[in-house]
Each structure stands twice: as structure tokens, then as C-alpha cells.
Amino acid sequence: MTITIKNKKTEERIYTAFCIAIIYSMLFLTYLNSVLSILLVAFWLLFSEKKFNPTTKKTKLMLVFISVYLIGVIGLAYTQNMNAGLATLETQSAILFFPLVFGTISSPGPLFIKRITDHALIATAIASVIALGYGFYNYSDTGTTVSLTGSRLLIFHAFRPTTMGLFCLLAIIIAFEKIKAAPARAKFILYACIGLLSLMVFLLSIRLVIVCWLLIVLFFTLKLLPTWKSKFLAISACVVLFIISSITIPSVKKQWDELFDSSSRSTIVLDQDSSLGRSWGGKAIRVAIWTCSFDMIKEHWITGVGTGDVQDSLQKTYENRKFYFASMYNRYNAHNQYLQILLATGIPGLAILIACILYPLWNYRRYFTGNIYLLFLLLFAIIGFTETILEVNKGIMWYSFFNSIFAFGYLKSDKS
DSSP: OOOOOOOHHHHHHHHHHHHHHHHHHHHHOHHHHHHHHHHHHHHHHHHOOOOOOTTSHHHHHHHHHHHHHHHHHHHGGGOSOHHHHHHHHHHTHHHHHHHHHHHHSOOOOHHHHHHHHHHHHHHHHHHHHHHHHHHHHHHHHHOOGGGGSGGGGOOSTTOOHHHHHHHHHHHHHHHHHHHTTSOHHHHHHHHHHHHHHHHHHHHHTOHHHHHHHHHHHHHHHHHHOSSHHHHHHHHHHHHHHHHHHHHHSHHHHHHHHHHTOOSGGGOOOTTSSOSSSSOOOHHHHHHHHHHHHHHHHHHHTTTOSOTTTHHHHHHHHHHHTTOHHHHTTOOOOOSSHHHHHHHHHHHHHHHHHHHHHHHHHHTHHHHBOSSHHHHHHHHHHHHTTTOOGGGSHHHHHHHHHHHHHHHHHSBOOSOO
16 A cells, blocks of 8 residues: 655655665665665655656666566576575665666656765765775875775775776766856865865776776866867876876786786686686686686577576686686676676676667667766766676666666656
8 A cells, every 4th residue: 555645845855865875875884775775665665656657768768777687587487596596686676676766756856866966976075085094094004005006995895996986987977067057166176076086096996997087087078178278288188197097006007017918927728727826917817707708608698597597607617617716716707797697698688788778878868968877877888898787786786776866867858
């Protein structure tokens, strides 16, 4: 039985409060984040009027988004490791519930979106200040620059450098998007936030995250600056900063050196016991993982191996290819979101994931306003080539929550 709240402003204020709390808990209190998400869904079930019309853009979007989860449910039908499959679906439940909630309630107004984006920026800036303070404290204690980079900066539960980098990049996008309409004093604060978050991006030392930072900054440089001279100077400064960081930050320099190193030292040779006895960089490990993943795809490309069997099948493939560094001492997933879903649910799963990106992108100017959602989609699409965002809790929450907020918040009405 649903007790509908007739005052839509009251309902929107409640959803706003829930969403703001979810943003802060995503960054600071992971366990509270799950509780708040459940409470939001419970409020939606009990008190919100739900609208479902398959002819509207909103419902079509919602159906596309939840299909990523539903194809995983279908993948349970032919999985052998049912416990792993159920655990995967439990972890990924936000992919189902957030689109359902925001795709069936009344579209949130501009004030809702403003408050959500404001707090996403504020929360990420606070988390970055705490992380940088923690890093500089360790640096003063140890005297080593290593303590200022990568995972050593992250003190909050279940955070990886890549997922923290995604939060920072999204906050930078939000700050840039707000600059044009902001008064002079607010502009200064927004630019200061961009500088702080950019420093955090560089110190996190994830190569692809830094590349995404450069693309985002170049996009807004071309969009915001009035003259070609100022655009050229700003672009030159960004490229110089990018190059300097690649040379001066040891962990970043190491990643670039490894990327362009084509010698046998940076290649894991499969089908022989050559992976043990030394440490490997990210490129070497990923290439070996992707090779093993394609071995699986050749046999299971139509339907995949099932929602719960991907990791077990990968471990067997690693063992068969004598990739003992992975099979004996690690449990690497596909390290590519597109490959990961292809391994689990085959061509249908991959087609649905791509549709979640391309469908809104293809119709962007007709369906959506602003640039935040556009850049969010592109960011997710790019990061998916080297990371499995939808296999870790923080990545799942980052994508499913903000994708739903932005897709339905920036969606133009059908009348317009």
C-alpha cells in the first residue's frame, strides 16, 4: 500500500536530503551509504507516486539502464557458482534501484540538481583536503614522496585511486560548468576547487585519469575562454603541466615509461612459467589478462559463462596459460568493463552496456541540457577500457547514482 505525498515540494526536499546524505556517505561512510540507499528505496516504495509510460523518453531511458542489471539476473540461469552470482547481483543492486526510483517519480527541478551538484563538489573537495593533509603528514614523518601519491593518500574505507580519481574528475566537471553563471567571488572559489582537485588527480597517479583530466580541461578551455589567444595560452599551459607531471611524479613517470616500453622485460609471455619471480607493471598484467579473457570469449561469446562464473573461469584460464602470477597469487578480473560484461553475459550484455552510453549520447542535444551529463558519460566510457567500474562498490555507486541523477535531472520534458 502506497501513502502518496501530495505536496511535491515536500517530496522533492526529502529526496534532496537523501541524495545529499548519500553523496557524503559515498565518500566518507561506506556502510552508512548502503543504509541510506535502502531507506531511499523504501521511501520511494511507500510514499511516492510512480509513473510508467513506455512512450516517454524518461521511461525508455530507465528501461535501458535497468537492463544492465536484468541481464545479470538472466545470467544466473546458467551459472554454476550460484553464491558468487547472487553476491554479484547484491553488490550491483544500485544499478537497478536508482534508475527505477528517479525514472518513475516526478522529474526533479533545477534546485534539486543545483543542490546535488553543489554538494558533490563540496564533499569531494573536503575529501581531497583530508587526503592531501594525510599525505603531507606522512611525508613530514617519512620524508619520502611516495607517501604523497596513489593509495597512500586514501584513508577512507574501500577507496582505490581510480575511483577517487573519478570523483575528482566529476567534481572538476561540475565546477567548470558552474563558473560561467557564477558571480566573481564564486568564480574564485570554483577555480580554487579546480586547482585543489587537479592536484589530487595528479598525486593519485593513475595514467588514464590524468589523461581524462587533460581532455576535460581542454574542453572547458575551448568553451569558456573568449579569444583564441587566451584559448591557445591556456591549452599550452595545460599541456605543459601534463608533461611536467609525467616527468616529475615518479609513479606517473613509471607508468608512462612502462606504456612505451616494448621490450621483453615489460611483456608477460604466456604458455610458459615466466610471470613469477618479479613485479609487473599495469600494462603487462592487463595485456596478459586481456589475452586470457579473449580465450574465454572465443568459447562463450554468445551468452558468456554466467553471472557468477567469470572469476572462476578466469582463474582456470590463467592456470591453463601458465599465467601463475594471476592464477596462484591474485584474483584479477578482466580489468576492462566491456570485456567483463562480455565474459559474464555475452553479446547481449555488452550490447546493453554500450546502449547505456550511446543511447543518451546519440540523442544528447535533443534530450538533455548542459554539459555535465555528456562529460560524465564520456568519462565512464573511457575509464571502462582499463577498469571494471561496475565490479567494485564505490564504482557501482558512483555510476548508478550520478547516472540516474544526471540523466533524469537534465532530461528535457517530452513537451519541449
